[in-house]
Amino acid sequence: MQISMKLELKDTPGQLLGALKPISDIGGNIITIIHQRDMISPENTLTVDIVLELPEKKLDTLINVLRERGCGVIRIGKERLLQKQSLIMIGHLMHTDLTDTVDQIDQTGFAEVSELHMVMPAINEPSTAKITIRAVSPEDMRRAVAILHDVSKRKNILVLEPLEGME
Template sequence: MSDRRDGAPAEPTDDADPAVDGGHEPGSSTHTVRLELDDEPGQLLAALQPIASNGGNLLSIYHERGNKTPRGRIPVEVDFEATPDHFEAIVDAFHDEGVTVIQAGTERYAEELTLLLYGHLIDTDLSDTLSRIEASASTSVADVSLAAPRGTEDASSARLRLEARAGETATALDAVRDIAAEKGLRVVAPLVGVEA
């Protein structure tokens, strides 16, 4: 809508927001981020806010609501345009908002680590063990495969596939070892060449 009374269209300004007007900001390029969101109302909208707030121009969203991760989260792939500076600000904003970023552009924010826990996993509350692993060292449990005998008399084992922020796998492994030692469990890690 124009303020001009002569009916002529308003002059374009240099401060147009590309996230709002769909314009292409000079120096911007297309970026893809892969996120994991909790399956709760409003999570997708909240995850997109850092793009709009930091000068990005949303292009597409691939939202796999019916294909949840082992943690019960929803994988989402988002394509948007942004300058390199705005892209970094958007990724930082995702982290600040607690959004799980699996990959941003070519940089993977999650490194995988497969390990084996052995011992009385059921008696020591496996759910608590997994929750504590996820709460520590920016680590998430991507997959769990449990082998347990009937009853709780014998030891059981669980193969875990963990995802940690890039460069933090050693910290994640230390956290798992601390939790396991507290519960009297053994850790065999890392398992190399094991298909998840």
């Protein structure tokens, strides 16, 4: 089963590895990780978004191990997002806070970013990313893509769609 998680980690060396290792230890496969250190909270924590594949019976074990290691599990989303669409984003993605762009979709409750593949040719050059959004229904997908377009317009990011039809 595919699961998306938002974790809260202390901003100290080794915390990300400590959160990722249990996933592979119990037979999970990491699909996507979004980790930006420039978004540290006043409590000296940061969030990490992870999409992974995991045998369903192992989810409770993973949650317990993560909490034992001091990782806060903020959100867990199981495979209820049956619609899928990929788009291309072009622009200064990192400089315009990519985490905020993803969060605008993830916070809806009806859609999530499930994959993000980015190419950054040089620090001052525009980046290109393939973003895959999953949503509950075709209407929710249209709403999520509209959110992406609105956020991208404010951040001067070009969005090209679709790479494939919704599944």
